[in-house]
Amino acid sequence: MKVSRNELTSLIKQALEGCGLAQGNYESAAAAMVWAQMLELSPFTDVDISLQQCADMRQAQIQLTPTSEQACEIKLVGQVGGARGVTALLWGQSVSDLIEAQMLHNGVCVATICNVRDPLLGVKPMQDAQAKGLWCFAYGANPGCPDIITHVRAQANQPATEIIQYQLLGGDTMSTTELTVVYTQSEAEYRRQLGLHDHANIENVIEQITPQQMQTNYDGSLSEGIEFPEPLFQRLTHLAANVLVESSAQSRRGAGA
């Protein structure tokens, strides 16, 4: 089915509110998920399953441990650690905020985030950071394919984020539950960090989504509507009903009747 951005955003917000999430979290999560769906990044792949656990997941905690002046480890503890959808829903923006705060203090922040499977978690927050003039990238192994890693790169003053998938060479593999995120304030530091963390070169690029492609996807979704699975729409609608109050003669008086 086709849905509009406003409709989908409102629905997700209400569904997550109905699951008991805090206002700031459900607003950020809804914006990030809808934005990714418009870019055809399929952020809902795991969310469908994850929504069932949402009420438990809201209690999950974030732990930040500095490992050096410019680096830290961020752990999503509690019951989080499963599908990427949950972590994206609940913590994507919060983690990004934390990294940004660290980065503003030190000029650069290299964060290792445990219990997260997919760098797409950070696409929207990184895009927002990019809009503030920051330079950032993130990478992690694809779930189920530890020899394929995905880089997300958001360069200040660029039109959109870029996503590149690489094949790791030489039989190397990476942890599928660890994500590395780097935020910097300057292009020079960004280039330096990229050199330290880049695992590949042009020869082993599997797939690349350019800013232009993302923009095309976004424009198409805006113009024609966002393609969305109807069963999930119905499930979200069901969850959203948790915020509604039963009607009665008394409540109708509260609407002026």
Place this chain on the structure above:
Amino acid sequence: MVLSEAIAEQRAPQSPGPLRDPALVMDIKRLGSFHATRLSFMRFLMRRLMGEQWQISTARNELDEEGYGTVVYRMQANGNVYNWVAFSQYLPDELRNDRVIAEQWDVTMALCAGDVSDAELADLRRNVPKQEGGRYNSKVLVLSRGNKSSRNFAYVVDCLAAGRQPDMQKLADVGYLYRTTAVYGSGKFGMADWEKVLRHCSEFAHPFSAEMFNCYMLRHFSVQQAEHLASIKSPDSAVAMDVHVQRFLGIGNATGLGMAPYLIRHPKLISRWVLQREKAIAHAVYANAVTPDNEARLRTLLAQAIQHVRETNVPDQAQRFCNDILAREMQALLLWLRSANYPANESSWAALVEYVNQHYSVETQEMINSLLIELDDHSCQAEAQYTGVDESYHLQPAMLLTQLQKLIEQHYDWALSIDFDTEAANHFFWYRSEEKMEPRLGERFNEPGADREMPLTVARQVRHCYDQLLSCMAEADAPQTVAELVIDVPELGGIIKRMQSMAQECYGEIRANLADKNMLPLDLLRCKLSFFGVGKFDPKSSLWVRNTMFQGAPVAADIGQPFSDDWFFPVAAADDRAA
């Protein structure tokens, strides 16, 4: 009051005089006293429609002998085409209901981008009469419905059928044939998002333009349907409606609580709207020349406004009282203008405004502001600033908690001054009903549902955040930054982002406790309606209000004729105007 640099920058450069303090302007009672101005969205739409000479034609008219069936109007402008599609059907009197929860209406309608094919029309016919129960695609910009005025419609048809024009004084009581009961846009039910409208439908790339145009087309339809029925009823004697009668007929509107949450959820947008209005007031007061012509024009406007208010016949006692005071104070002001010897003694309108502020009600003060804007041709330039608002909130995660504390104390002192420990301060809660998700107001201590309260009580959230902040800061290993605080207390994230973002804005936060026992939702509705440009407020309770749109505006037949943009405050008989 100390203003941040960002706010001062917004205020200062172009303004020829001081903008009013947000503490004054954003008081809910004052917001509830706003009147339509030259900047109102309906006025803008009519200037655009007349200036660009939008072409409106009938593409399909399949009304039967009882006025039921399908109508498609085609609008063309600047190379773009739109179709307004309406389905008129029989509605028993007992089902005619202004409320959102109604299930059937006299007419349902949709405004679409481009021409509608037969297949698309069939799809619309299946869905539009269901309104919220239907699904729509991104070609549909607006969805709406309306009911006939039981007082006016049959009377007007009978008059035309008998070969005479309806009595203008009778029309002054209810100045419309149809009343809309809901107008949906901005992506509801699968329709086009606002961003798409902004990018691809330039005619409607202004706040609520498409929604306003939909209502304008319903007005057009209402006259055509009345004439059609009159000609069926008495083919030999029926006459067309005189164009001056057509102009005096607007379109009715019933507005309830659904409008209130919008004002709270879009504070950046509201800030922009109010800022443009305040800039226009400042320019009108301090920079618009005081000349004999302007002074004479002000007298004329005052006289017209007085008559318009006196012709506003509403049953609500409080509104009648309010209108009566407004008319009397404007009459007194006419006399004062003579004694003050404008323009000989004054070089700006500041003395007039000061006098009004000292002697008259808030309602009259805001009416005078509206009239002064009317005198000032410069005011229209502010309209261009209505769009382009980035409505997102951005957390400033590195902000120190001590800075956040200062920010709250500086920008939200009004919220901190409210005592939330009393029962009266927590009397109401806002919620969404399962019936069409209609926003409603419940009494917290008497009704179930407070556990599902909508987060609209900004003042209380601010208070809670402030208390939590002080508590966290007092701890031994206290968090230092906002990012750390939000990780520890996630429920504060939303309000902190809002406060950090709104601290950069002049206006935007409505300075009231929306849970308070004495809070009147009507004030919120009227504020928004004034930006739309409606008139003749007719409260039906403290929770919903009827009003009139486009009364006095040019009709389709006027397009292409000279246009003077003076259709506000319409009156039934021009020769009755007070001197």
